[in-house]
Amino acid sequence: MWHSNRAPTDNPFRLTLFILIFLIYGSLPVVKADCVLYDTCHTVKHGTEKLSLPCTKSPASLSKSLDGASQKKLAALCPHLFSDGPNPSLCCSSTQVDVLVNQMSMPSQILQRCDSCADNFIKMWCDFTCHPRQHEFIQVLKTNSSQPGNASYVDTVKFELPADFGHGMFESCKNVRFMQSRALDLMCGSGDGDCTLNKWLDFMGTKDHTNHIPFNIKFQLSRCFEMIPLECYPLAAAFVAVLILLFFVIVILCNKWLPFLRARKGIQEEPIMEASYSCLPYMGKYLEDYLENKAREYGRTAYHKPLRVLTFGGLVALLFIVPIYRLSFSEELVDLWSVPQSRARLEKEYYDTKFGPFMRTAQLSIYPQKFPADQAAGQNLRAANGEMFGPAFRRPFLEYAFKLVAGIHEISAEICLDTEAEQAKNGFICKNLVNVTLNDVCIKPMGPTGNCLIMGPTSYFQPEFVFGHDDKSLNTSFALAMLINFPLMSEKHNLPKVLAWEREYLRYMQQTPHDSYTISFMAERSIQDEIEAETRSDAVLIVMAYILIIAYACFVLGQYDVTNNQLSSLMNQSRMLMGFLGLFLAVLSVVSSMGLFAMFGVKPTRLLLLIVPFIVIIIAYNNIFVFVRAYQRTRFEHKELEIRIINLCGYLIPSFVSSTASTVACFGLGYLSGVATVSNFSTCCAIALVLNLYFQGTIFLVLFIWDSKRAEAGRPEFCCWQKMFPNRLIHNGYTILLFRNFWSKVLLFGWVRGLVITLFAIWTLASVYAMQFMVIGMDPRIPLPDGSYVVRHFDAMERFQSFGPPVYFVVKGELDYSDPKVQSALCTAGGCDPQSFGNLLRDASQLPASTLIPFGGLNWVDDFMDWQDVVGDPPCCRKDEYGHFCPASSTNPNCTYCGAGEDQFYERVSYFKTDIPGEKCPRGGAAAHGGSISMKRPGGRRHIDASHFMAFHKNLATSADFIEAVSASRKLANTLESNLRVATGNYEVEVFPYSIFYVFYDMYPELVSDAVSRIIAAMVGIWLVMYIILGFDFTTATSVLISIMAATINVFGAMSIFQVELNPLSLANIFMSIAVAVEFSAPVARAYKHSKQKKRNERVEEAIVNAGSSLFSGLFLCMFGGSIVLAFAHAQIFRIYYFRMFSTIVFVGMLHGLVLLPVILSFVGSNHKPFVSSPRFGQECFDFLTTHLRKKEQAMHTSSSTRHSASPTPHSFRNDQNRRVVAAMPIEEARPLINYALLPPLAPSTHLPHSSKDIFRQTPQGNQSPITEVHRSLPHIIQ
Structure with missing residues (x-):
């Protein structure tokens, strides 16, 4: 706090605030009230109705004369326009108010199920019609006039709508339902269920008298400041960022310039209890001197006791390297993108535990090319009945596809099933060699004796899944390509067989001839195989990059000069060994950090081996360059090597500690990231950089001292047994000359x-x-x-595929599925809850643009309810006299209907899960729903603890599609969960979506x-x-x-x-x-x-x-x-x-x-x-202490006036000679004076000490000194 006679503008903070306000207000537009549309001056007749068109005039003054009835109507419809008072200035007449109220009546009824939607919609049109600042967001583009001389009326206007408001309005309205459809399907005009904000605005802005739209409105979405609606700025976000940056610059400038200005004006300031202002610089100086002194002491130790320092460095390295034998790298791609505690990983683990891991797939696409030998291969064909078919239905094409699938069935992979221990025992000769075919690794939904599930024209045939075209809107009969999927087993014990078959499948597809057709393919292992092959192919370049860095550092670190015409003297001041030592210590740091990972059981990814060594080596060499260059500059000082090394340590070690601490702070906070790559990279870098600094401060420092002794003794590197004339004064390098003579001079003009x-x-x-x-x-x-076969397959899938990966909505938690209320909340058939789980999924499939789910879900509850019905001959659900399930194909006459009682519900579910569908009972759940239900038997009683409902995403081609799919499915799952909780009354049940790719895109919604x-x-x-x-x-x-x-x-x-x-x-x-x-x-x-x-x-x-x-x-x-x-x-x-x-x-x-x-x-x-060179307090701190001691004396005089005489005056602090002595007092002796000055009055009779030693003599024996307590809290008190 300061007291002075200066003007208000002399206060830097006031002036800064004034400048900032001036900048902000100077950048804002001048807002004035002006109308663009006012009153109506023309009507258009449509049937029996008349549509009014507004005039393009502005009144002399804004209307404040709406009649009472119009005001009430407008206030009820647009209350936000009356927020400033009951009689606002508006840009609308009573006639316009009547038209507005009439036009808003139907939208209000359609959107009434959502108050926020209706409010947003009405607010937009209220502002369009009556807002007093229409000129800011409405611009007339075209006018008409009924007769010459009459007022012109509007034909086309531009309406600048804030983007945030527009998207918010659409989000609040897009799921509002009217009758059995979405409200926006009616208000978008298309009725195709694919309404977007732009389509909605285009429909409302296109002149159509049938829809009561009398003139054209061109909506323009723009980024706007909320405080000035409908007025936009280019570079708005950048403008704010620059203002903030400019504010900091102004603060610093004011703090530096104004004191100089005040000094020129002679303005005096009186500090009042400003300990931090006067003493903080000296505390900072003390801290710097303390660090430098400790660094010098360490440098002296390293110079005189090198073996001790070297031993400590080696022991730490050994401690961290020993556990590295336990290190193992994660081979899973998922570990690269998500941490084990992420939502997607936890949901994946739950899904895998309850339903088993998601199946693997091998994919194939075939489409024709137009070759001169077969021009018709890519053309449509006409059937005998005149119907047109796409190229995929040509006979040669189908024959080729069937032949290719038959060849895939014949693929055989040889694999040894012996364990490593068994192979070693048998002399590495495999005793259990088997051949694996597709039949051994494929999914068989119809049971172990059934056929493989192949999603293609040769097997399970669904046109939208197996045929594709460039134009997704065309019927599948115009298909251009054929898509085939081979679902494979994914259980861990089957994985060796599956991987072996996939390897042979990829080899077979690469060798298959295809003259007039293009084939794209991939297997589950393809991406990882290609990445590993890519890494191996570029390994030479990576090694070359490291070699270039090392060679450069080793050469440039040294200084080269010929002495006495002896070429070997070039190596006197070379530092190649130091360059290799820097590399060794950087690698040692990385290896030690990996050893620490192994010690705690952390599995890093191999990607860390590409990134972390690079940054550690770069920073390590940077420290070495700084140290060596600083040493080379000290050779001009003509001092002993010991003194120069000690001074270097005192100056550079705190610098290295500060930069490393800042860097480690950056990486350490990156460890907290929820992104696996960032977290692992930051952790490894932070540990490696700390260890690198330690190794450089121990091993490198000692060896550098030895190498410097060798250089200054005139012994060449690599030939240290020779001794030549030592050249101490080698000229500065060209880089220093560049910075001294050019860079610094030009930069400071x-x-x-x-x-x-x-x-x-x-x-x-x-x-x-x-x-x-x-x-x-x-x-x-x-x-x-580049040129990978996987890239070609991605391109083909993006071009032809109309569906994406399946998504499972998992119901987690205890629900009594036997309760009819719960069944009604899950099913889709007639009689189910309109807002049931199944109905909401079905409705979501009708809105693929927002939900990204174009295909309805598979609902096991629907199929189970149909399966347990008594209809059918025989019924699907039967059991024999022993209570065993009878499949529909069974001819046992003792099998009877299971019944539909609630007490046997879970028993029937277990039958449904295992019933293989057949001719007499196609509703059997083994094929479609065998993996959809997880059952437990706690206490001997069956119970469903989890189940899922499957749907399909649309074709996801780009990363933006995958990210949007994750967000959309989670949003839909939240809606399903809230409705299910309300319908069942169970608020502990959870619903989450799961798809195979979620773990790779889980972090993106929160990445920014x-x-x-x-x-x-x-x-x-x-x-x-x-x-x-x-x-x-x-x-x-x-x-x-x-x-x-x-x-x-x-x-x-x-x-x-x-x-x-x-x-x-x-x-x-x-x-x-x-x-x-x-x-x-x-x-x-x-x-x-x-x-x-x-x-x-x-x-x-x-x-x-x-x-x-x-x-x-x-x-x-x-x-x-x-x-x-x-x-x-x-x-x-x-x-x-x-x-x-x-x-x-x-x-x-x-x-x-x-x-x-x-x-x-x-x-x-x-x-x-x-600052003085010795660590002392100085005159300012002495004046501060004296002031506080005098105030303490006055306080003690006041408190003791009635009982004691005044304390003696501390002349030792007022005597000029003692002032000089105390001002130059070392900090160790001055510290007790600080403690005493900051203490409250000890006692009325306490005398002020005459020296620092008196303070300690007055401390009672056997008791802890209060000075000690204050000393511990000194930093907090001064700050």
């Missing part, structure tokens, strides 16, 4: 600095704008190699919110670490944060421009980009903070030269050189997510750390304060 800020602001603004076009998901073709929250948390963590490590320097820490935030935003923008989708893999790279930005920014900030120069520009220049040159030659060139090799990879995933993103990350990080951050610091960096 006055107009260049302004240009840099402007360009980066525009870049950030453009990135924010581009982010809204970023696509979420991952194209399933991206992980596959998860990414934003984790990134914000990472930014906060980075700022806190930088704030503490930089000695509580708010300005410098905030400058670093702004640089990192801008870098992250610009990486997102580059992803959108380069069409890199947002998915778990790219999100892991985003966290890597934050880490790289920290590595570029933190050393520059610390170098600026520790510069001894007086002016900002000089300090920035020194920071750029010292830190920037090392970062450029180390981090930037290493990472860019390693990633550029991946541009030649065959796999798209390497080219997109490694080359494109890695090169973007390193370029963006370098530009923000070495260009933007120095410029920001040159404007707002903290001023240089001449």
Whole structure:
């Protein structure tokens, strides 16, 4: 708190707030009341009705003279227009009010089942007709006039509707029902059940007198600010982001500029109890000095006791490496995309437990080509009766397809069923060698002796499932392609046989000739096989990238100069061994982190072996470059090696700790992500980077000291037994010269600095704008190699398939299925609840655009109720005299009808599950519903604990389709669950959807919110670490944060421009980009903070030269050189997510750390304060202590005036000589003075101490000193 005589504008926070308000209000449009449509001046006759058209005029003043009846009508219909008072200014006349009320009567009745829908719909037309600011969202495009000279009336207008409002209105109305259909099916005009918001608006805006629409309205959806409805801004989100960024810049500028202004005006400020203001810089200085002193002490220990330090490093490495023998990698693709605790994984485990794992599939599609030898192959044909058929029904085509399926039946795979132990016992000779055919691994719904289930023209025949065409609207008789599916077993014990057969199936399909036909195919194992083959094919490039990084680092780390014309002297200052040592320690860090995973039983994915070593090696080499370059600069100081090493440790170890702590904070918060790839990657990186810092501080430091002794003794590397003349003064490298003579000079020109800020602001603004076009998901073709047969099959399925994977709506929980009320809540047939489970699923299939379910579900309750009926000869449900079930094919005369009593309900369900459908009883549930019901027998009583109802998704081609399918099915499941709970009265029952692909897309609906929250948390963590490590320097820490935030935003923008989708893999790279930005920014900030120069520009220049040159030659060139090799990879995933993103990350990080951050610091960096070299408090803290001690004295005088005499005056604090002594007092001795100054009055008679030693002498023996208690809470008190 401050008291002064300054003007209000001298307060930086008031001025900042004023500027921000000015910016916001200056950017908003001027709002004035003006009408576009007012009153009616023309009518159109339609039958016996007259339709009124509004005039295109604006009254001189807005109407406030609606008659009482019109006001009541309008207030009842549009109450929001009267929110400002009972007599508002409106753009409508009494005639328009009557027309509006009349036109809204029918929609109100149609939409009355949903109040929010009706309110939104009516509100839109109320604003269109009467809103006082019509000019902001209505524009007249065309007018007409009945006669010359008459008022013109409207023919066409444009209505700018806020996108959020429009979509919200549609969402509230799309499921409203009117009679037995959807209300919007009536209001969309098409009646095809595929109503969308655009179709709805187009119908309402198309002039049609039959539908009471007298003129055209062109609706335009626009992004709008809620506070100014119907008025939109381009780049609205980006504008807000830039305002926030500008606010922070203004705050910093005001805090730096206004004190200077006040000093010039002579304004005096009196601090009142501002401990943090006066002492916080010294506390920061004390913290920095403390860290540096401890680092120097450690450097001294490493120099004099290298074996001890080396031993500690080796022991830790050994501790973490030993458990690695237990490490095993996860081979499941699902572990790459979802964590075990995710919703989809838990639901999958529940489904697999109750109903068994989902079946595997082998797929095949065939379609004709037009070759010169067979031009008719791709043309339609006409049957004898004149009916047209597609090319798929040509006889040669059908014969080829049947022959191909017959060949697949003959595929045989040889497999050894012996275990590894049995094979080793038999000398690796297989004793149990079997041949596996399709009949051994296929699904047989009709029982073990039945035929294989093949979904194709040769077996189970459903036209929409087995025939396809480019145009999905055509009848299947015009089919162009044939689609065949082979469902296979998925149980774990059958998996070896299935995998062996799939391998032979793929080989057979690749070798099958197809002259006039195109064949696409895949098996369940195809994707994983292709990814593994792709990784093997690009392994050489990955190795080349690592070799390039290592070779570059090993060569550039050294300095090369010829002494006395001896070429071998070139190796005097080489650092190749240090380069290899850096690689070894980085690999050791990664291996140790994997050993920690093995210790806790965590199974990482093999993808981590591609990403984690790259980032660890890059950051490891960056630290090594900084350390070696700093050592090379110390060779000009003419000091002993020991002193230089100790000083290097004191300066660089805190810097390494700060950057590593910031990076680990970023990755550590990424561990909390619900995305498996991000979580595993962040965890492994965080552990590896911590271990890498430890190994560098122990093993590397000791070996570097030894290597430096070798170099300064003039012994060449690799020939250390030779001794030559040591050349201590080797010139600076070209990188330092580049940064000293060009980079720093050009960057700090006055107009260049302004240009840099402007360009980066525009870049950030453009990135924010581009982010809204970023696509979420991952194209399933991206992980596959170019030209893969799987990619061709995906293209064929997208082209021809009209249905997608099945989806199961699982009912979880205890329901009494024998209760007729529960059966009515589940069934679909006549007499069932209109809002039953089955009816809602059927209705959902009629809305495929929103539910993505075009085919109705299979309802086992319906089939069971038909199956248990007494109809049929014989009835389906019978049992013999022993209570055993009799199938319909049984001729046992003792079999009688089961009955329909509730007490035998679950017994009948068990019969239904096992009854194989046949000619006499086609309703048997074994084929269609055998796996739909999970039954238990708790206490000997049968019970259904779970069941599911199957439907099919529509054809899902893109990742956006899959993401939408997950969201739509979960939304439908929530509706089913709420209705089922109400109908049954059981509020513990749960309903969830399950499909085989949900585990791969489970994270996407929450991916954006998860990414934003984790990134914000990472930014906060980075700022806190930088704030503490930089000695509580708010300005410098905030400058670093702004640089990192801008870098992250610009990486997102580059992803959108380069069409890199947002998915778990790219999100892991985003966290890597934050880490790289920290590595570029933190050393520059610390170098600026520790510069001894007086002016900002000089300090920035020194920071750029010292830190920037090392970062450029180390981090930037290493990472860019390693990633550029991946541009030649065959796999798209390497080219997109490694080359494109890695090169973007390193370029963006370098530009923000070495260009933007120095410029920001040159404007707002903290001023240089001449701290004394020794850790003491200084004069300001002494004045603060003196003030508090005097106030303590006065308080004690007041409290003791009636009983005691005044305490003696502490002359020792007022004497000038003692002031100088205490001001220079070491911090260890000054600390008790702080404790005492912050204590409450101890006693009225207590005398103030004359020195710090007096304080300890006054402490009673045997009791804990109150000073000690205050000392423990000192940081909290001062803050």
